Amino acid sequence: MKSYSSKLWIHLTPALLFLILPFFGIITAVRHSIFADEGFTLNFYQELFQSDRFFSSLAFSIRTSIIATALAIMIGLILVRLFHPYLAKLSPRISVWLPMLFPHFVWGYLVILLLAESGLFAQVLSAIGWIDGTNHFPILTRDPYGFGIIITYVWKEVPFVILMLLPVYAAIPTTSYDVVKTLGGNRWDQFKTVEWPHIQPTLIETCLIIFSFTLTAYEVPALIGTTYPEMVSVLSYQWFYGGSWDERPLAFVVMVCVSIVIFMIALTSYLYLNRRRMRAMRGRL
Amino acid sequence: MKYFIYLLLVLLFLLTGCGNNEEQPLSSLKEVTKQSWSDIEKSATGTTVRLYMWGGDEGINQYIDKWAIPHLKEKYNITLERVPMDTAQILQKLQTEKKANKQDGTIDLIWINGENFKNAKENGLLAGSFTDQLPNFKKFYDTDDPAFTIDFGTPVEGMEAPWGKVQFVFHYNSAKIEDPPSSFSELKGWIKKHPGKFTYPAAADFTGNAFLRHVLYAKADEPSDIYNSPLDEEAISDTAAKMWKYLNNIEPYLWRSGEHYPNSLTELDKLYSQGQVWMTMGYNEARAESLIAQGVFPETTKSFIMEPGSIGNTHFLSIPFNSSNIEGALTTINFMLSPEAQLAKYKPNYWGENTPISLDKLSKEMRKKFKAVDRGDSVLSQEKLEENFLPESEAAYVEWLEEQWFNEVVQQ
DSSP, X not given: OHHHHHHHHHHHHHHHHHHHHHHHHHHHHHHHHHEETTEEOOHHHHHHHTOHHHHHHHHHHHHHHHHHHHHHHHHHHHHHHHHHHHHTSHHHHHHHHGGGXXXXXXXXXXXXXXXXXXXXXXXXXXXXXXXXXXXXXXXXXXXXXXXXXXXXXXXXXXXXXXXXXXXXXXXXXXXXHHHHHHTTOXXXXXXXXXXXXXXXXXXHHHHHHHHHHHHHOOHHHHHHOOSSSOOHHHHHHHHHHSSOGGGHHHHHHHHHHHHHHHHHHHHHHHHHHHHHHHHHHTTOO | OHHHHHXXXXXHHHHHHHHHHHHSOOOOHHHHHHSOHHHHHHHHTTOEEEEEXXXXXXXXXXXXXXXXXXXXXXXXXXXXXXEEOOHHHHHHHHHHHHHTTOOSOSOOEEEEOHHHHHHHHHTTOBOOOOGGGOHHHHHHSOTTOHHHHEETTEEOTTSEEEEEEEEOEEEEETTTOSSOOXXXXXXXXXXXXXXXXXXXXXXXXXXXXXXXXXXXXHHSSSHHHHHTSOOOTTTTHHHHHHHHHHHHHHGGGSGGGGSOOOSSXXXXXXXXXXXXXXXXXXSOTTHHHHHHHTTSXXXXXXXXXXXXXXXEEEEXXXXXXXXXXXXXXXXXXXXXXXXXXXXXXXXXXXXXXXXXXXXXXXXXXXXHHHHHOOOOXXXXXXXXXXXXXXXXXXXXXXXXHHHHHIIIIIOO
């Protein structure tokens, strides 16, 4: 038993070493959020929880992230389901993953170039006469509903979903499908009884990764977000780099709060998956 | 086991030993300035100076890269490296280095003014007072000019040297607009007549905030009520109410009905160059020249200013507390302040910016050269700019506007 646990620690060392920096960052953020010049204080939290700007920003961020994540997952899942035998080949697979090579802000710029009121789509549509002039093109970037942000993230994360799901689908034995067919199951039964148990853990994990990234990343909302409502990352950046350094602790408080939200969601899904895994081990799936 | 502890202790001493060595102070600004100027220039020869500055304007970057760097190399054999970075981030880097007690910093020179200078000075991020050491500053500048001794309400105390001077102007396309508005009430009328053709950057943007300060000046009884007094929210509450009313009044007629304000001046310029809006603005009276030359702005672009005037400010060069090449930084600043460098900066081909130098202190020949510069058709005359000059308010107004604008205009 002892050798097992010491071996475990050796295996974990690289991961732990890697985590030193982010952990240091989190601890510094927490420290800055609860200490002022005169010592321990919760004033910054109090101030934040009285700020309408923060709550509307948080609500907007969570809403945008949930929509972007759900759409990315659904589209990715459908694509993998339809094309996974084909995607096993190298060149189609690489073409699907191509968007992952670009940084997010490049993708953001691309969305602006294509979908802005003076963008390529607007010009093409008005040139072929579908809309009267580019000013009739719907406002899809820098809009108050987060359309631009959602489009960018969905477009960028679908390949990531495919990347995560493809190996899982490749590992599903084809004989399982035959079993369902033999027992008279339809396609939905195939999905529910064969695919779903396989993909669910990966799907939840992918969901979490995309959701936390969308919720906190700065460059895309800074580029195609509007003045109001703003994503929490933009708000926190403005408080941190704004003219007055008195607002810096507030920026840390925002990030600590967002970290707590993400941590709670991650913990819940971990516990859920773990319970399922335990049941699966006991054979009661 | 004892051997192990012994080794550990030795290692610990070694580590602390190294730490102490690193903390040995480099030559501080005070010691450097004790030397004669020629000695300072001599020890600057052959060194590298790293200039961290905002890099969002191509004309400015080209002035540094194509004019300043080669000339500095030739004259003093100093290698100047330009590192583009937002000023707030430069200060953040310095603040982190200060916390980590890093004495040999990577930044030797910063371009700074306004609230950034205030933050840097208050947090001890600057090396100290040095302008009275610079021969060119003493010789060619009016050292007591309030534009050089006070920066957005913060006393300069010799901690930064005036590098340039700019004034805020609006730009318009003369092919589409015959008579630009001459006051804020005329602007309001124009906006209502041309819905969707005007907007201004958000208050967090440098230019957007300057636009709001103009509205604030215009709504005060006298602009001097604002720029001559520190921020007192009670005292200006009437003026502020008028300002918010004005801004909310024009909001429905702005580009995109005021639902979105450009996040940056670049975004507004883009709208202007595409013809979506018909006016833009900027904190440099000559900035349209290089943009016209590059084909970004239409050739018919002209500039205008409105009642009660146009706010101008001075921007400065300063040395961070942990510069590892103070001699080089001082020599470079002195060079940047020289009449030759200022003349090249004044010419419209790169930067085209006004100079803080006193023309009457120059040699006759040099003065002639300055007078001979044609700044371009889009730049207002020097007389008109000077007549309408308004000084900057205290830096606290910038922060106050940034916050209140969001509450009073955006969230309404």
